[in-house]
Amino acid sequence: GAGVSQTPSNKVTEKGKYVELRCDPISGHTALYWYRQSLGQGPEFLIYFQGTGAADDSGLPNDRFFAVRPEGSVSTLKIQRTERGDSAVYLCASSSLGRQELILNTQYFGPGTRLTVL
Amino acid sequence: AQKVTQAQTEISVVEKEDVTLDCVYETRDTTYYLFWYKQPPSGELVFLIRRNSFDEQNEISGRYSWNFQKSTSSFNFTITASQVVDSAVYFCALSEARNTGKLIFGQGTTLQVKP
Numbered sequence: 001g002a003g004v005s006q007t008p009s010n011k012v013t014e015k016g017k018y019v020e021l022r023c024d025p026i027s028g029h030t031a032l033y034w035y036r037q038s039l040g041q042g043p044e045f046l047i048y049f050q051g052t053g054a055a056d057d058s059g060l061p062n063d064r065f066f067a068v069r070p071e072g073s074v075s076t077l078k079i080q081r082t083e084r085g086d087s088a089v090y091l092c093a094s095s096s097l098g099r100q101e102l103i104l105n106t107q108y109f110g111p112g113t114r115l116t117v118l
Numbered sequence: 119a120q121k122v123t124q125a126q127t128e129i130s131v132v133e134k135e136d137v138t139l140d141c142v143y144e145t146r147d148t149t150y151y152l153f154w155y156k157q158p159p160s161g162e163l164v165f166l167i168r169r170n171s172f173d174e175q176n177e178i179s180g181r182y183s184w185n186f187q188k189s190t191s192s193f194n195f196t197i198t199a200s201q202v203v204d205s206a207v208y209f210c211a212l213s214e215a216r217n218t219g220k221l222i223f224g225q226g227t228t229l230q231v232k233p
Contacts, residue, residue, distance in 0.1 A: 035218065041226075042211075043209070044223070050219070056217060089161065109162060109164075111161060
């Protein structure tokens with residue numbers, strides 16, 4: 001079946017602009033995650049959704065970053081007043097619930113959006 | 119505090135050699151989950167394995183094997199008879215039972231397999 005998809009694959013913007021990054025999870029997956037990966041580093045957690053609500057947004061670096069998932073499927077990560085330091089690959093992942101609802105299953109990742117802020 | 123350390127930044131081997139990628143983790147939770155992901159040059163993270171903290175049985179999948187030792191907080195990954203297609207960045211990751219939505223990744227180990 002189809003995996004996690006992310007659009008655009010590449011985004012170049014200028015400092016101070018607003019950007020939106022989209023994630024389409026695997027069909028039927030209730031949980032959705034955003035990570036950021038800088039060059040040469042491991043992915044860093046930003047936020048995750050269980051259904052429509054953000055279950056943990058502790059990784060968002062500041063109030064310029066915001067994410068939504070209004071219908072419990074597609075999610076959009078929004079970055080306001082972009083800065084050069086925001087340049088990174090933004091990864092999205094999704095997972096289903098296990099038999100024990102509190103234990104989330106394995107996260108499957110999309111190809112990422114490479115954001116470059118000039 | 120939760121932390122994952124992959125001390126090997128880069129490893130280079132010749133095809134058919136065995137190679138072990140090290141992973142050491144820190145957590146205060148007694149229930150947690152450990153993962154390995156592969157990131158080939160295309161960039162997409164590919165899930166390889168998940169282990170639960172209460173199951174220390176080692177696992178083998180084809181040329182891949184994993185050695186989980188709670189006593190040393192390690193979850194090492196061995197590739198037997200490496201192939202050029204194994205060249206990638208490999209990440210070890212941890213999630214804790216109290217917050218299973220958050221994966222904590224190590225810095226990654228870049229494996230280069232030369233023909």
